Amino acid sequence: MKYILMMTGTKADFDSYSRWSREDLQRNVEFMRRFSKELKDSGAFVASEGLGWPHEAKIIRAGKDGEPVTDGIIPEAKEFLAGYWIIDVENPEQAYSIAAKASGAPGPGGRPGNIPIEVRQVLSSHADLGL
Amino acid sequence: MKYILLMSGTKAGVDSYLAWSQKDRDAHMAVLAGIGKDLAESGEFVATQGLSDPREAKLVHGERDGMPVTDGIYPESKEFLLGYWIVDVETPARACAIAGRLSAARGPGGAPTNMPIEVRQFANR
Numbered sequence: 001m002k003y004i005l006m007m008t009g010t011k012a013d014f015d016s017y018s019r020w021s022r023e024d025l026q027r028n029v030e031f032m033r034r035f036s037k038e039l040k041d042s043g044a045f046v047a048s049e050g051l052g053w054p055h056e057a058k059i060i061r062a063g064k065d066g067e068p069v070t071d072g073i074i075p076e077a078k079e080f081l082a083g084y085w086i087i088d089v090e091n092p093e094q095a096y097s098i099a100a101k102a103s104g105a106p107g108p109g110g111r112p113g114n115i116p117i118e119v120r121q122v123l124s125s126h127a128d129l130g131l
Numbered sequence: 132m133k134y135i136l137l138m139s140g141t142k143a144g145v146d147s148y149l150a151w152s153q154k155d156r157d158a159h160m161a162v163l164a165g166i167g168k169d170l171a172e173s174g175e176f177v178a179t180q181g182l183s184d185p186r187e188a189k190l191v192h193g194e195r196d197g198m199p200v201t202d203g204i205y206p207e208s209k210e211f212l213l214g215y216w217i218v219d220v221e222t223p224a225r226a227c228a229i230a231g232r233l234s235a236a237r238g239p240g241g242a243p244t245n246m247p248i249e250v251r252q253f254a255n256r
C-alpha cells in the first residue's frame with residue numbers, strides 16, 4: 001500500500017523556520033538524511049521532495065479562453081506543502097509510525113518539532129475511490 | 132525546472148465531485164488523460180498521482196509510549212490534496228500554462244471546473 005506523508009505549514013511557520021540557528025538547521029537536516037536512509041534501507045522508500053518557498057507559489061485558474069490566470073491573493077491561514085515522502089508499506093499502522101518519526105524531527109534546541117504530518121493513501125486507480 | 136502542480140479541495144468539494152454523473156466524470160478524466168499524454172509526448176511528464184478520500188486522512192503528531200499520536204479532527208475549511216502532477220519544464224510560464232489546462236478540464240455539463248491549481252517549484256532545483 002502506498003502512502004504519502006505530507007509536511008505542511010503556513011507562511012508564518014516558514015518564516016520562523018528561516019530564523020532557526022545554523023546549529024538547529026544542521027541537526028534537522030542530519031535527521032532528515034538519516035530518516036531517508038532508514039526508509040531506503042527498509043525498502044519502504046518510493047520518493048521524496050522538498051518544495052520551494054511559499055512566497056513563490058502561484059495559484060492558477062483557467063481563464064475564459066483557457067489561458068492561465070494567476071490568483072495573487074492567498075489567505076494567511078493557507079497551509080503550504082513543505083515537502084513529502086511517498087512510502088510503500090504493508091499496512092496503515094506502519095505508515096503512521098513512520099509519520100510519527102518524521103514528526104519527531106528535531107526543532108530549535110534539539111527538541112522534537114512534533115509538527116503534524118498528514119498521512120494519505122495514494123490511489124492505484126480511480127476504482128479506489130469506489131467510483 | 133521541476134514543478135509540482137497541486138489540485139486541492141475541501142471535503143464538501145469532494146462530496147460534490149462524488150455526486151457527478153458517470154458521464155461527467157468520464158469526460159473529465161478523459162481531458163486529464165489527454166493532458167497526461169501530451170506531457171508524456173513533450174517529454175515534460177515526470178509523475179502524477181491521485182490521493183484517496185480525505186475522510187481517510189490521518190494527522191500524526193509525534194509519538195507517545197512509542198505509538199504514533201493520530202488525530203482525525205480537521206476544520207471544515209481544510210483543503211485536502213486530491214492529486215498532483217510533477218512536470219519538468221523550461222520556464223515557470225510553461226508550468227502555469229499546464230496548470231491552466233488542468234483547471235480548464237470540463238466539469239458537470241461540460242463547463243470548465245476552474246479548479247485552482249497551486250504551482251510550486253521543487254527546492255532541489
